[in-house]
Amino acid sequence: MKIIVPVKQVPEVAEVKVNPDTGTLIREGVPSILNPFDELAVEAAIQLKESHGGEVTIITMGPPQAKDALYKALAMGGDKAVHMTDRAFAGADTWATAYTLAKQIEKMEFDLIICGKQAIDGDTAQVGPEIAEVLGIPQICYARHIEMSEDGKSITVHRETDEGYEVVKARLPVLITATKGLNEPRLPNIMGIMKAKKKPLEEVDAESLGVPEDEIGLKGSPTQVRKVFPPQKKAGGIKIEAEDPKEVAKKLVEFLAEKGAI
């Protein structure tokens, strides 16, 4: 079985701080990591390979340093990787990202594609379904549990919903997105890390992809970020030490009543 896992390198969001003077993001020194939801996707792919045989290909579109995310996924147990990197890919929104990835995936063999539910920098959860649409294959989003049929021809997924989950079945090929609870991603061991750099890694640029320039990167992006700004600062929140719990409780309830919150 051939499985493709699209992964993204993201900044460690927890460490992104905002400069209080300028209101801009401080990205200096913020470490880059493999998107946590993509770790779940990589782990799921490796587990399926271990039980059903096959090959796991990791693919990313991103700047040169995004290779580190590929190495991490290879160290976990991926077999080979594709790095789509080119200035012309820059500025892509989710549509242009999905389109670019799908145009490359189209040229590859696959039975199953596993994405993360969402990337923690943009939190859009759109690239997976959009890749599926460009490829013309069905999707099952927010997988918590995956089961491959005996004959390896269909897959049954527990798909998270607002109320719980639903059990959804589809014939391969299909794209699924991985969410929390699917598995516990393994930590790469030393052997894995050493082997990773020796595994096949193919680089793809805009020219070898062979898609017109106005369909990729910023030019191929229908959405445009007009402005970024810090979230509205909460105007001087109240903070009190609860020396007298009863008194504090009274103050809180008065405050809430005044604001019309209760």
Add this chain to the structure above:
Amino acid sequence: MGLIYKKDVCTGCMLCPKVCNFGAIEKDGDKVKFDLDKCVLCGSCEEVCPVDAIEIERQVIDKEHLAQYKDVWVWCETHEGRLRSVARELVTKSRELADKLNEQVVAVLLGHNVEGLAESLVHQGADKVLVVDKEILAEYTTDAYTIAMTTLIAPRKPSIVLFGATSNGRDLAPRVAARMALGLTADCTGLDIDEEGQLVQTRPAFGGNIMAEILCPYTRPQMATVRPNVFKPSELDTSRDGDIEKVDVEIRPNQVRTKVLEKVSEVVEGMKSVEEADVVVCSGRGIKDPANLELPQKLADVLDAAVGGSRPIVDLGWLPPTQQVGQSGRTICPKLYFALGISGAIQHTAGMSTSDIIVAINKDPEAPIFEIADFGIVGDIFDILPHIIEEVKRLKAER
């Protein structure tokens, strides 16, 4: 491609590195240089540059083509025969947007035996309801719903299409957008119309550390998923009149490639949804023991609130996964949020920082939750909460 920097025009005023959110502009002698690997071409520098030394190449807007697209559409999701509250919120918000544009609000109702809900969408503010009622739509599937949406959209040319950012909304919208090669903005918390009649979509990114305003300047319809609970639904106006149009869309069974075998509800009987409640009482590891959850439950009872938990509480199985708030749980925006014994890690606050009023109780005065709390109490939950419950009860009795 993309960014053009006219070095000879640049005066070296150094305004642009200050506004760059992505650390892509650096001082380079008495001018600047750009790191295009970091640049997302957001245009902040272009806007701030006093001498127009920075220009971002953009596509040409074909105004005549865009002018063919009119009206604000809302996909009105149903669940077990009733409308999800986000559908009502979005019809209300669309009314406001459509009035600014002088256009109509069109509610799209897909499902089986759902026609009866159409009238209340008119009462909510829709001028027209498009109903596709067929058995194949009884259960949500990506394929059937995508076919229905795109078949309706393509010939009728709406200028805006909104979806609630629910599990199904965020499954459906990207599929529809991609089929039509359109832009889509995820999980918006703000919507407005600008001077040029474009939809301005505001959404948080980087775990809520930054807000972004997003436009779809070149293509129509403009599409967005919108976070539930951000907009308030209007009161129903039963005197409103509107068109209800039944449309038949052909969907063949073999076009639906996934099969729902079973639906499992994890909603515990009587447990309110954190996404739909106006008030959420959320507990963290500070609650110590599952038996102690009785206390927040009591507060929730008097406030008609939902109970929620931080990730550790849910991972321990003290509350069902439907009640987890945060990045890997639910993203919510209630009018009032209680954080009880929650430290305020970014993965948690990413899911609740847009709540109207945040109340935090924590023993640790340095807990980051206090940075976003409107009313922070440094102290022990077990000492304070019983008094709060008493005070609320008293207030209610007085009213």
